[in-house]
Amino acid sequence: MKNVLIVGAGRLGKGFVGETFFNAGWNISFLDKDPKVIKELLKNGNYKVRVHKTDTVVDNVISGYQAFTTDKQHSVSEAFLSSDLLMLPLYPEDFKEAAHYLGELFEQQFKQNPNSKKTLICLTNKNHIIPEITAYFRDNLTNQETKDWFDSHVAIRDSIVRRSTDAETNYSTNLVTTAVASLIIQEPVYSDFSDVQWLDVRKNVAMLKDIKVFTINGPHAATAYYGYLKGFDDIPTAAQEEDIAALIKGVHDATVQAVLKEYPVTRDEIRELEYLPEAKNEMPDTIFRVGYDPIRKVGPKDRFMGVVALCEKYDINYDAITKAIACAFAYTEPQDANAIKLQDDIEQNGLQNTVASHIGRDQNSEVVAKIVDEYNKLAQLGLIG
């Protein structure tokens, strides 16, 4: 049997990655830094995933896995050494710590089995971070010989996640997921996972990922932030409301125009990145998960500002995107640490300064003025409390 180690056993780790490898009959090991995640996984020895496919909804029970915390004694060691594939569904800011923890295990692998190879697949929505992630791993290797071995025996690859997976918390053992499109993985890889459904190795993943994050995640985040201000809790319900639907369309249309100008692709070619096939009984994804971490989402090259830069370059109207960004600056979800941090920044430094510093533009730039203006309009409508 083949072995996979899943680093990050939260929503995506359990609901997508674990479920998918379980269906293919692989040996699964989970590693998570949150002891609650591991305790819950081991409590009954199984967890449940409701899978929304295009034509049916299936309830699956996943069992027979191992699960480890990132403990000092590295209990995961044997599972790590026997897995030639590591899947890493982590937030971008978590890779440094994960690389630090795994460094010692790569040293062991080099000493015990220098001919073995490994593929690490990173599952995030942040693009162009593989060189940074690779550097985190190399920095944790003690000498040049191990680094040389690492360079020729370990492939760290990016991927494009085209599914939503939710649960009440990262440690929940009841998850929902949409299985309608594959995970697109950057080639080449050292591991053979051709027997696993939903994994698709391709060229040009950096370009395809920009297109997917801009066209899907931008409108998605706009739904979350405007939906929150209008009092909704879940994405499918918010997306039906007239004003929110108009904003989604505005963000999407500007984004598609910008993408078609910037990249050597046709409208037909981007369709699989721009829309996901509809799942049966659309899953009730939460505004909390989709809006999570507004600081990352309003950042200079992310789903909003990455597109604004292209709109400026090609003289495309981006008013809808500035309205979506204004909603992000008005997002006050108390359970989201970076939403609270944004509110503290606004209180201490004023709106204009805060917007400028987080989107990475000059205080007096046109885009900052537009966002401030949209924010004030939302306030006048009584949407900012």
Ligand SMILES: NC(=O)c1ccc[n+]([C@@H]2O[C@H](COP(=O)([O-])OP(=O)(O)OC[C@H]3O[C@@H](n4cnc5c(N)ncnc54)[C@H](O)[C@@H]3O)[C@@H](O)[C@H]2O)c1
């Ligand atoms: N859930 C989705 O639908 C979805 C879709 C597309 C992309 N993503 C991306 O997938 C990544 C994970 O999202 P999620 O929804 O599963 O988040 P999550 O919070 O549910 O799970 C992340 C897990 O990683 C663990 N973790 C953090 N640092 C770790 C470390 N150093 N070592 C081991 N474990 C560590 C956390 O404890 C947590 O359990 C994010 O980058 C997200 O943007 C998620």
Ligand SMILES: O=P(O)(O)OC[C@@H](O)[C@@H](O)[C@H](O)[C@H](O)CO
């Ligand atoms: O994961 P994030 O925080 O970057 O973005 C939230 C959602 O937009 C995202 O997870 C989507 O559901 C997913 O990318 C769909 O394919």
